Amino acid sequence: MSQDDIYLLAIALAVIVAVVVAIAKFKMHPFPALMIGALALGLWTGADPAQILKSFRTGFGETFANVGVLLALGAMFGELLASSGGAERISNALLRAGGTRLVPWTIGLVAMLLGLPLFFEAAVVLMMPIVLTVGAQLARNPGGLKGNPYLLAGLPVFAGIGVMHVLVPPHPGPMVAIDAIGADLGATLLIGILLAFPVAIVAGPLFAYWIAPRASASPPIDLVARLTRRDDQFRAPGIGVTVMTILFPILLMMGKAGVDLVLHAGHPVRTLFEFIGHPIVALLLAVLLGMCTFGFFLGKDTKLVGKLLGDALPPIAAIMLIIGAGGALKQMLIDVGLGRTIANASQLVELSPLLLGWFTAVIIRLATGSATVATVTAAGLMAATITVNPDLNPALLVLAIGAGSMFFSHINDAGFWMVKEFMGMTMPDMFKTWTMVSNIISVMGLLLVLALSLFI
16 A cells, blocks of 8 residues: 555544544534534545535535435324324234344344335334334333343344345345346345344344343434324224335335346336335335325324424434435545545455455445445455356355445444434444444354355
Protein backbone atom coordinates (compact mmCIF):
# COMPACT_ATOMS: atom_id res chain seq x y z
CA MET A 1 0.00 0.00 0.00
CA SER A 2 1.18 3.53 -0.75
CA GLN A 3 1.69 6.21 1.86
CA ASP A 4 -1.36 8.04 0.52
CA ASP A 5 -3.51 4.92 1.02
CA ILE A 6 -2.34 4.55 4.62
CA TYR A 7 -2.99 8.25 5.24
CA LEU A 8 -6.52 7.91 3.83
CA LEU A 9 -7.23 4.89 6.04
CA ALA A 10 -6.00 6.77 9.11
CA ILE A 11 -8.24 9.76 8.36
CA ALA A 12 -11.31 7.56 7.88
CA LEU A 13 -10.62 5.69 11.14
CA ALA A 14 -10.11 8.95 13.05
CA VAL A 15 -13.38 10.41 11.74
CA ILE A 16 -15.39 7.28 12.56
CA VAL A 17 -13.94 7.07 16.07
CA ALA A 18 -14.61 10.79 16.62
CA VAL A 19 -18.26 10.40 15.61
CA VAL A 20 -18.72 7.42 17.92
CA VAL A 21 -17.11 9.27 20.85
CA ALA A 22 -19.18 12.42 20.21
CA ILE A 23 -22.41 10.41 20.31
CA ALA A 24 -21.56 7.92 23.06
CA LYS A 25 -19.50 10.02 25.48
CA PHE A 26 -20.57 13.61 24.86
CA LYS A 27 -24.22 12.71 24.05
CA MET A 28 -24.23 14.67 20.82
CA HIS A 29 -27.30 13.99 18.68
CA PRO A 30 -26.39 11.53 15.90
CA PHE A 31 -27.79 13.72 13.09
CA PRO A 32 -25.37 16.67 13.41
CA ALA A 33 -22.56 14.33 14.53
CA LEU A 34 -22.84 12.32 11.31
CA MET A 35 -23.16 15.48 9.20
CA ILE A 36 -20.00 16.95 10.75
CA GLY A 37 -18.18 13.64 10.32
CA ALA A 38 -19.07 13.38 6.63
CA LEU A 39 -18.05 16.97 5.86
CA ALA A 40 -14.88 16.77 7.98
CA LEU A 41 -13.84 13.58 6.17
CA GLY A 42 -14.12 15.27 2.80
CA LEU A 43 -12.26 18.39 3.88
CA TRP A 44 -9.50 16.46 5.68
CA THR A 45 -8.78 14.32 2.63
CA GLY A 46 -8.41 17.43 0.49
CA ALA A 47 -11.46 16.94 -1.69
CA ASP A 48 -12.87 19.89 -3.61
CA PRO A 49 -15.56 21.69 -1.53
CA ALA A 50 -18.05 21.51 -4.39
CA GLN A 51 -17.48 17.77 -4.70
CA ILE A 52 -17.84 17.36 -0.94
CA LEU A 53 -21.25 19.01 -1.00
CA LYS A 54 -22.25 16.96 -4.04
CA SER A 55 -21.23 13.72 -2.30
CA PHE A 56 -23.15 14.77 0.81
CA ARG A 57 -26.29 15.54 -1.18
CA THR A 58 -25.99 12.32 -3.17
CA GLY A 59 -25.50 10.10 -0.14
CA PHE A 60 -28.16 11.80 1.95
CA GLY A 61 -30.65 12.04 -0.92
CA GLU A 62 -30.30 8.47 -2.18
CA THR A 63 -30.51 7.00 1.30
CA PHE A 64 -33.46 9.19 2.21
CA ALA A 65 -35.21 8.43 -1.07
CA ASN A 66 -34.89 4.69 -0.55
CA VAL A 67 -34.75 3.91 3.17
CA GLY A 68 -36.52 7.11 4.24
CA VAL A 69 -39.54 6.49 2.04
CA LEU A 70 -39.67 2.87 3.19
CA LEU A 71 -39.63 4.06 6.78
CA ALA A 72 -42.45 6.53 6.20
CA LEU A 73 -44.64 4.00 4.41
CA GLY A 74 -43.78 1.32 6.95
CA ALA A 75 -44.67 3.64 9.81
CA MET A 76 -48.05 4.33 8.23
CA PHE A 77 -48.65 0.64 7.68
CA GLY A 78 -47.58 -0.09 11.25
CA GLU A 79 -49.90 2.58 12.63
CA LEU A 80 -52.86 1.06 10.79
CA LEU A 81 -51.86 -2.45 11.88
CA ALA A 82 -51.38 -1.51 15.53
CA SER A 83 -54.39 0.77 15.99
CA SER A 84 -56.69 -1.88 14.49
CA GLY A 85 -55.47 -4.55 16.91
CA GLY A 86 -53.80 -6.54 14.13
CA ALA A 87 -50.34 -6.41 15.71
CA GLU A 88 -51.85 -7.62 18.98
CA ARG A 89 -53.49 -10.52 17.14
CA ILE A 90 -50.15 -11.54 15.60
CA SER A 91 -48.24 -11.19 18.87
CA ASN A 92 -50.85 -13.24 20.73
CA ALA A 93 -50.60 -15.93 18.06
CA LEU A 94 -46.81 -15.99 18.46
CA LEU A 95 -47.13 -16.28 22.24
CA ARG A 96 -49.62 -19.13 21.88
CA ALA A 97 -47.58 -20.96 19.24
CA GLY A 98 -44.75 -21.98 21.54
CA GLY A 99 -45.43 -20.30 24.83
CA THR A 100 -43.68 -17.26 26.26
CA ARG A 101 -40.31 -18.97 26.72
CA LEU A 102 -40.08 -19.81 23.02
CA VAL A 103 -40.95 -16.32 21.76
CA PRO A 104 -37.37 -15.64 20.53
CA TRP A 105 -37.61 -18.80 18.41
CA THR A 106 -41.07 -18.25 16.96
CA ILE A 107 -40.59 -14.57 16.21
CA GLY A 108 -37.16 -15.28 14.67
CA LEU A 109 -38.70 -17.89 12.35
CA VAL A 110 -41.39 -15.43 11.26
CA ALA A 111 -38.68 -12.86 10.55
CA MET A 112 -36.75 -15.33 8.37
CA LEU A 113 -39.86 -16.09 6.33
CA LEU A 114 -40.65 -12.39 5.90
CA GLY A 115 -37.00 -11.64 5.19
CA LEU A 116 -36.76 -14.06 2.28
CA PRO A 117 -38.03 -11.60 -0.35
CA LEU A 118 -37.51 -8.31 1.51
CA PHE A 119 -34.66 -5.86 1.80
CA PHE A 120 -33.33 -5.59 5.35
CA GLU A 121 -34.83 -2.15 5.96
CA ALA A 122 -38.25 -3.05 4.56
CA ALA A 123 -38.44 -6.23 6.63
CA VAL A 124 -37.44 -4.38 9.82
CA VAL A 125 -40.11 -1.74 9.21
CA LEU A 126 -42.81 -4.37 8.72
CA MET A 127 -41.75 -6.34 11.80
CA MET A 128 -41.34 -3.45 14.27
CA PRO A 129 -45.03 -3.22 15.31
CA ILE A 130 -44.92 -6.93 16.15
CA VAL A 131 -41.52 -6.64 17.90
CA LEU A 132 -42.69 -3.76 20.09
CA THR A 133 -46.04 -5.37 20.85
CA VAL A 134 -44.41 -8.67 21.82
CA GLY A 135 -41.77 -6.79 23.83
CA ALA A 136 -44.44 -4.86 25.73
CA GLN A 137 -46.31 -8.09 26.51
CA LEU A 138 -43.10 -9.75 27.72
CA ALA A 139 -42.44 -6.72 29.93
CA ARG A 140 -45.81 -7.27 31.61
CA ASN A 141 -45.50 -11.07 31.75
CA PRO A 142 -41.94 -12.37 31.21
CA GLY A 143 -43.03 -15.98 31.70
CA GLY A 144 -39.65 -17.05 33.07
CA LEU A 145 -37.57 -15.20 30.47
CA LYS A 146 -34.75 -13.13 31.93
CA GLY A 147 -33.45 -9.85 30.58
CA ASN A 148 -34.68 -6.94 28.54
CA PRO A 149 -37.97 -7.94 26.85
CA TYR A 150 -37.40 -5.79 23.76
CA LEU A 151 -34.03 -7.43 23.11
CA LEU A 152 -35.58 -10.87 23.52
CA ALA A 153 -38.20 -9.94 20.92
CA GLY A 154 -36.02 -7.83 18.61
CA LEU A 155 -32.61 -9.47 18.25
CA PRO A 156 -33.95 -12.76 16.81
CA VAL A 157 -35.88 -10.69 14.27
CA PHE A 158 -32.87 -8.64 13.21
CA ALA A 159 -30.72 -11.77 13.05
CA GLY A 160 -33.23 -13.67 10.92
CA ILE A 161 -33.66 -10.79 8.50
CA GLY A 162 -29.91 -10.13 8.32
CA VAL A 163 -29.05 -13.76 7.57
CA MET A 164 -31.51 -13.91 4.69
CA HIS A 165 -30.29 -10.58 3.34
CA VAL A 166 -26.67 -11.70 2.85
CA LEU A 167 -26.87 -15.47 2.31
CA VAL A 168 -30.02 -16.23 0.35
CA PRO A 169 -31.02 -15.24 -3.20
CA PRO A 170 -33.05 -13.44 -4.55
CA HIS A 171 -31.58 -10.63 -2.45
CA PRO A 172 -29.65 -8.29 -4.76
CA GLY A 173 -26.18 -8.87 -3.29
CA PRO A 174 -26.18 -12.66 -3.65
CA MET A 175 -27.86 -12.42 -7.06
CA VAL A 176 -25.18 -10.10 -8.46
CA ALA A 177 -22.44 -12.24 -6.92
CA ILE A 178 -23.93 -15.38 -8.48
CA ASP A 179 -23.85 -13.69 -11.89
CA ALA A 180 -20.33 -12.28 -11.48
CA ILE A 181 -18.78 -15.51 -10.23
CA GLY A 182 -20.82 -17.83 -12.43
CA ALA A 183 -22.35 -19.84 -9.59
CA ASP A 184 -25.43 -21.99 -9.97
CA LEU A 185 -28.51 -20.22 -8.60
CA GLY A 186 -30.21 -23.38 -7.38
CA ALA A 187 -27.12 -24.67 -5.58
CA THR A 188 -26.45 -21.28 -3.97
CA LEU A 189 -30.08 -20.99 -2.85
CA LEU A 190 -30.10 -24.51 -1.38
CA ILE A 191 -26.76 -24.15 0.45
CA GLY A 192 -27.66 -20.60 1.55
CA ILE A 193 -30.89 -21.77 3.19
CA LEU A 194 -29.04 -24.73 4.73
CA LEU A 195 -26.54 -22.34 6.33
CA ALA A 196 -29.10 -19.67 7.23
CA PHE A 197 -30.94 -21.70 9.88
CA PRO A 198 -28.03 -22.61 12.20
CA VAL A 199 -26.55 -19.12 11.81
CA ALA A 200 -29.89 -17.47 12.63
CA ILE A 201 -30.38 -19.75 15.66
CA VAL A 202 -27.02 -18.82 17.18
CA ALA A 203 -27.12 -15.12 16.27
CA GLY A 204 -30.80 -14.81 17.19
CA PRO A 205 -32.48 -16.75 20.02
CA LEU A 206 -29.35 -18.19 21.64
CA PHE A 207 -27.46 -14.89 21.65
CA ALA A 208 -30.60 -13.02 22.74
CA TYR A 209 -31.01 -15.28 25.79
CA TRP A 210 -27.41 -14.52 26.79
CA ILE A 211 -27.20 -10.79 26.08
CA ALA A 212 -30.71 -9.70 27.16
CA PRO A 213 -29.77 -9.64 30.90
CA ARG A 214 -26.54 -7.79 30.09
CA ALA A 215 -27.77 -4.96 27.84
CA SER A 216 -30.72 -2.61 27.66
CA ALA A 217 -33.20 -1.34 25.09
CA SER A 218 -35.81 1.35 25.78
CA PRO A 219 -37.82 2.10 22.63
CA PRO A 220 -39.24 5.65 22.55
CA ILE A 221 -42.32 5.79 24.76
CA ASP A 222 -44.45 7.50 22.13
CA LEU A 223 -43.44 4.94 19.51
CA VAL A 224 -44.22 1.99 21.78
CA ALA A 225 -47.52 3.55 22.83
CA ARG A 226 -48.44 4.20 19.21
CA LEU A 227 -47.52 0.76 17.92
CA THR A 228 -48.97 -1.23 20.81
CA ARG A 229 -52.28 0.51 21.32
CA ARG A 230 -55.58 -0.22 19.64
CA ASP A 231 -58.82 1.69 19.28
CA ASP A 232 -61.44 -0.29 21.19
CA GLN A 233 -64.27 1.64 19.51
CA PHE A 234 -63.91 -0.60 16.48
CA ARG A 235 -63.74 -4.36 16.09
CA ALA A 236 -60.33 -5.91 15.44
CA PRO A 237 -59.54 -7.55 12.09
CA GLY A 238 -59.50 -11.34 11.87
CA ILE A 239 -56.19 -13.15 12.06
CA GLY A 240 -56.56 -14.32 8.45
CA VAL A 241 -57.14 -10.80 7.13
CA THR A 242 -54.26 -9.50 9.24
CA VAL A 243 -51.80 -12.10 7.96
CA MET A 244 -52.98 -11.62 4.38
CA THR A 245 -52.47 -7.86 4.58
CA ILE A 246 -48.98 -8.23 6.06
CA LEU A 247 -48.02 -10.80 3.42
CA PHE A 248 -49.38 -8.71 0.54
CA PRO A 249 -46.26 -6.56 -0.06
CA ILE A 250 -44.04 -9.60 0.54
CA LEU A 251 -45.87 -11.56 -2.14
CA LEU A 252 -45.48 -8.66 -4.57
CA MET A 253 -41.73 -8.54 -3.97
CA MET A 254 -41.45 -12.31 -4.13
CA GLY A 255 -43.38 -12.22 -7.39
CA LYS A 256 -40.87 -9.76 -8.80
CA ALA A 257 -38.00 -12.05 -7.84
CA GLY A 258 -39.78 -15.02 -9.41
CA VAL A 259 -40.60 -13.43 -12.76
CA ASP A 260 -37.07 -12.03 -12.99
CA LEU A 261 -35.84 -15.62 -13.01
CA VAL A 262 -38.28 -17.10 -15.51
CA LEU A 263 -39.26 -14.27 -17.89
CA HIS A 264 -37.07 -12.34 -20.30
CA ALA A 265 -36.51 -8.59 -20.01
CA GLY A 266 -39.28 -6.63 -21.69
CA HIS A 267 -41.99 -9.25 -21.08
CA PRO A 268 -45.19 -7.41 -20.05
CA VAL A 269 -45.65 -9.44 -16.86
CA ARG A 270 -42.01 -8.92 -15.85
CA THR A 271 -42.32 -5.20 -16.55
CA LEU A 272 -45.45 -5.03 -14.38
CA PHE A 273 -43.80 -6.85 -11.46
CA GLU A 274 -40.63 -4.79 -11.76
CA PHE A 275 -42.86 -1.84 -10.91
CA ILE A 276 -45.34 -3.21 -8.38
CA GLY A 277 -42.70 -5.49 -6.82
CA HIS A 278 -40.31 -2.65 -6.05
CA PRO A 279 -40.20 -2.24 -2.24
CA ILE A 280 -41.43 1.35 -2.31
CA VAL A 281 -44.39 0.64 -4.60
CA ALA A 282 -45.20 -2.62 -2.81
CA LEU A 283 -45.32 -0.87 0.57
CA LEU A 284 -47.41 1.98 -0.88
CA LEU A 285 -49.92 -0.57 -2.18
CA ALA A 286 -49.82 -2.28 1.23
CA VAL A 287 -50.71 1.03 2.90
CA LEU A 288 -53.66 1.42 0.52
CA LEU A 289 -54.79 -2.13 1.29
CA GLY A 290 -54.28 -1.52 5.03
CA MET A 291 -56.45 1.59 4.83
CA CYS A 292 -59.25 -0.78 3.80
CA THR A 293 -58.59 -3.93 5.89
CA PHE A 294 -57.43 -2.07 9.02
CA GLY A 295 -59.58 1.01 8.50
CA PHE A 296 -62.63 1.34 6.28
CA PHE A 297 -63.74 -2.30 6.58
CA LEU A 298 -63.73 -1.94 10.38
CA GLY A 299 -66.00 1.11 10.30
CA LYS A 300 -63.42 3.91 10.38
CA ASP A 301 -64.07 6.94 8.18
CA THR A 302 -61.63 8.71 5.88
CA LYS A 303 -60.94 11.47 8.42
CA LEU A 304 -59.85 8.99 11.11
CA VAL A 305 -57.77 6.90 8.71
CA GLY A 306 -56.10 10.06 7.41
CA LYS A 307 -55.31 11.14 10.96
CA LEU A 308 -53.75 7.75 11.71
CA LEU A 309 -51.50 8.05 8.68
CA GLY A 310 -50.45 11.57 9.65
CA ASP A 311 -49.81 10.63 13.27
CA ALA A 312 -47.41 7.89 12.18
CA LEU A 313 -44.78 10.27 10.80
CA PRO A 314 -43.62 12.55 13.68
CA PRO A 315 -42.15 9.71 15.83
CA ILE A 316 -39.87 8.56 12.99
CA ALA A 317 -38.76 11.98 11.72
CA ALA A 318 -35.50 11.89 13.71
CA ILE A 319 -34.79 8.32 12.60
CA MET A 320 -35.16 9.32 8.94
CA LEU A 321 -32.76 12.26 9.30
CA ILE A 322 -30.18 10.17 11.13
CA ILE A 323 -30.29 7.46 8.48
CA GLY A 324 -29.93 10.09 5.76
CA ALA A 325 -26.85 11.55 7.48
CA GLY A 326 -25.41 8.05 7.81
CA GLY A 327 -25.88 7.63 4.07
CA ALA A 328 -23.99 10.89 3.49
CA LEU A 329 -21.05 9.59 5.54
CA LYS A 330 -21.09 6.31 3.62
CA GLN A 331 -21.06 8.15 0.27
CA MET A 332 -18.22 10.39 1.41
CA LEU A 333 -16.14 7.33 2.35
CA ILE A 334 -16.73 5.91 -1.12
CA ASP A 335 -16.09 9.14 -3.04
CA VAL A 336 -12.78 9.94 -1.32
CA GLY A 337 -11.56 6.58 -2.64
CA LEU A 338 -11.50 4.52 0.55
CA GLY A 339 -13.45 1.59 -0.88
CA ARG A 340 -11.15 1.33 -3.90
CA THR A 341 -8.04 1.61 -1.73
CA ILE A 342 -9.18 -1.15 0.60
CA ALA A 343 -10.35 -3.40 -2.23
CA ASN A 344 -6.98 -3.16 -3.98
CA ALA A 345 -5.11 -3.74 -0.73
CA SER A 346 -7.09 -6.90 -0.05
CA GLN A 347 -5.69 -8.47 -3.20
CA LEU A 348 -2.18 -8.31 -1.71
CA VAL A 349 -3.13 -10.72 1.08
CA GLU A 350 -2.26 -14.36 0.45
CA LEU A 351 -5.25 -16.40 1.59
CA SER A 352 -7.39 -19.23 0.28
CA PRO A 353 -10.05 -17.97 -2.18
CA LEU A 354 -12.87 -18.45 0.35
CA LEU A 355 -11.02 -16.57 3.09
CA LEU A 356 -9.90 -13.88 0.64
CA GLY A 357 -13.47 -13.40 -0.61
CA TRP A 358 -14.73 -13.08 2.95
CA PHE A 359 -11.91 -10.73 3.95
CA THR A 360 -12.41 -8.55 0.89
CA ALA A 361 -16.12 -8.18 1.63
CA VAL A 362 -15.36 -7.44 5.29
CA ILE A 363 -13.07 -4.50 4.63
CA ILE A 364 -15.34 -3.03 1.95
CA ARG A 365 -18.25 -3.37 4.37
CA LEU A 366 -16.26 -1.59 7.08
CA ALA A 367 -15.47 1.23 4.65
CA THR A 368 -18.84 1.70 2.97
CA GLY A 369 -21.38 0.41 5.51
CA SER A 370 -23.36 -1.36 2.80
CA ALA A 371 -23.65 -5.15 2.69
CA THR A 372 -24.85 -5.00 -0.91
CA VAL A 373 -21.96 -2.77 -2.04
CA ALA A 374 -19.51 -5.04 -0.23
CA THR A 375 -20.93 -8.17 -1.86
CA VAL A 376 -21.07 -6.69 -5.36
CA THR A 377 -17.56 -5.21 -5.20
CA ALA A 378 -15.95 -8.27 -3.64
CA ALA A 379 -17.65 -10.57 -6.16
CA GLY A 380 -16.23 -8.50 -9.04
CA LEU A 381 -12.76 -8.64 -7.55
CA MET A 382 -12.95 -12.38 -6.88
CA ALA A 383 -14.51 -13.47 -10.18
CA ALA A 384 -11.15 -14.27 -11.76
CA THR A 385 -10.23 -16.71 -8.97
CA ILE A 386 -12.73 -19.25 -10.29
CA THR A 387 -10.76 -19.77 -13.51
CA VAL A 388 -7.49 -20.43 -11.65
CA ASN A 389 -9.12 -22.59 -8.96
CA PRO A 390 -11.14 -25.23 -10.85
CA ASP A 391 -11.82 -27.22 -7.65
CA LEU A 392 -13.43 -24.22 -5.92
CA ASN A 393 -17.21 -24.42 -5.56
CA PRO A 394 -18.56 -21.08 -6.92
CA ALA A 395 -21.64 -21.22 -4.67
CA LEU A 396 -19.43 -21.42 -1.58
CA LEU A 397 -17.43 -18.39 -2.75
CA VAL A 398 -20.67 -16.41 -3.16
CA LEU A 399 -21.74 -17.35 0.37
CA ALA A 400 -18.32 -16.57 1.86
CA ILE A 401 -18.52 -13.11 0.31
CA GLY A 402 -22.09 -12.69 1.55
CA ALA A 403 -21.05 -13.62 5.09
CA GLY A 404 -18.20 -11.12 4.97
CA SER A 405 -20.54 -8.34 3.89
CA MET A 406 -22.37 -8.56 7.24
CA PHE A 407 -19.35 -8.03 9.47
CA PHE A 408 -19.29 -5.32 12.17
CA SER A 409 -22.26 -3.09 11.43
CA HIS A 410 -21.38 0.37 12.72
CA ILE A 411 -22.10 4.06 12.27
CA ASN A 412 -21.89 4.20 8.45
CA ASP A 413 -24.60 1.54 8.11
CA ALA A 414 -28.19 2.75 7.72
CA GLY A 415 -29.42 -0.47 9.35
CA PHE A 416 -27.35 0.34 12.46
CA TRP A 417 -29.21 3.60 13.01
CA MET A 418 -32.57 2.09 12.20
CA VAL A 419 -32.13 -0.59 14.87
CA LYS A 420 -30.67 1.91 17.36
CA GLU A 421 -33.47 4.46 17.10
CA PHE A 422 -36.33 1.98 16.92
CA MET A 423 -34.99 0.06 19.92
CA GLY A 424 -33.86 3.13 21.87
CA MET A 425 -30.37 1.80 22.60
CA THR A 426 -27.20 3.63 23.59
CA MET A 427 -24.09 3.32 21.44
CA PRO A 428 -22.38 0.87 23.86
CA ASP A 429 -25.49 -1.31 23.92
CA MET A 430 -25.69 -1.21 20.13
CA PHE A 431 -22.15 -2.52 19.82
CA LYS A 432 -22.90 -5.22 22.42
CA THR A 433 -26.09 -6.33 20.69
CA TRP A 434 -26.72 -5.58 17.03
CA THR A 435 -23.06 -5.26 16.04
CA MET A 436 -22.33 -8.57 17.75
CA VAL A 437 -25.29 -10.14 15.94
CA SER A 438 -23.80 -9.02 12.63
CA ASN A 439 -20.39 -10.40 13.67
CA ILE A 440 -21.85 -13.78 14.63
CA ILE A 441 -23.64 -14.01 11.29
CA SER A 442 -20.44 -13.12 9.44
CA VAL A 443 -17.97 -15.34 11.29
CA MET A 444 -20.26 -18.34 11.72
CA GLY A 445 -21.29 -18.10 8.07
CA LEU A 446 -17.62 -18.24 7.07
CA LEU A 447 -16.87 -21.19 9.36
CA LEU A 448 -19.78 -23.19 7.96
CA VAL A 449 -18.73 -22.40 4.40
CA LEU A 450 -15.18 -23.56 5.17
CA ALA A 451 -16.55 -26.74 6.75
CA LEU A 452 -18.72 -27.48 3.71
CA SER A 453 -15.75 -26.87 1.40
CA LEU A 454 -14.18 -30.04 2.81
CA PHE A 455 -17.04 -32.11 1.42
CA ILE A 456 -18.33 -30.35 -1.72
